[in-house]
Amino acid sequence: MNITSKEVKKIIDETVSKTVDELLQQKLIKKKDMNTYQKTEQLLYNYNAFKEVVKDKQEMIEQIENYGLPNISNSVIPMPQDTGYKVTVSEEEKEKSKIAALESSIALTKNYIKIIDNALKTIQDDPYYEVIEKCYFEGKKHSVVANEWLTPIDETTIGRNKNRLVKKLSIYLFSDDVIRELYT
Known part of the structure; x- marks a missing residue:
């Protein structure tokens, strides 16, 4: 067929x-x-x-x-008023x-x-790219990521850079919508 x-x-x-x-x-x-x-x-x-x-x-x-x-149960019984033709x-x-x-x-x-x-590739050289992986892909909190950093840093730095990178990604992923948001 x-x-x-x-x-x-x-x-x-x-x-x-x-x-x-x-x-x-x-x-x-x-x-x-x-x-x-x-x-x-x-x-x-x-x-x-x-x-x-x-x-x-x-x-x-x-x-x-x-x-x-x-296999699907055949327990459904056709109703008497059902007189149409059925394609099997x-x-x-x-x-x-x-x-x-x-x-x-x-x-x-x-x-x-x-x-x-492809969007992630646009930010992969950023020094804080790892924040995206740890927060979103591994589900870690800002405080955990901050403590795991090579030289521990403040969790507000983690949050600020995560937000910055997400905004960059949003432009790549939803450019038309970003423009609309800016002008409405």
Whole structure:
């Protein structure tokens, strides 16, 4: 069975929508009404989770390829007024469709990871770059990072430089929004 581009787009849209809903439910991302600084922080806090999601979805694809889709209960009984014709989709078609949706979601997530990686490269030579890694990727508090510094420094220095670097990243990640924020 050939899948049309319209069907592929629909699968992609549904996958993206479900992924965003999942991330919202798990509080890995928040609803809009965030400024660019807050959006950048959310991306940084969730950076490692995005990489894990890719691995999990790749494992799901392997499971489907090796064992098929999990069996779903057939306990739903059609209602008597249901007289329409139903298109039955083969298990192979269902598997292909699910794999295509997962692959689409993986590609989208990998693209966002790449965008974040490219933004991080723009600040990697900064003497305080390590603050971003420790605070966002390792989840450490400013005081811990300050005490771990080669020559211990004040935690306000950590906070100030973290904020400075996040602002730089936000310009790279959300340049149009930053401009809008400045002029509205």
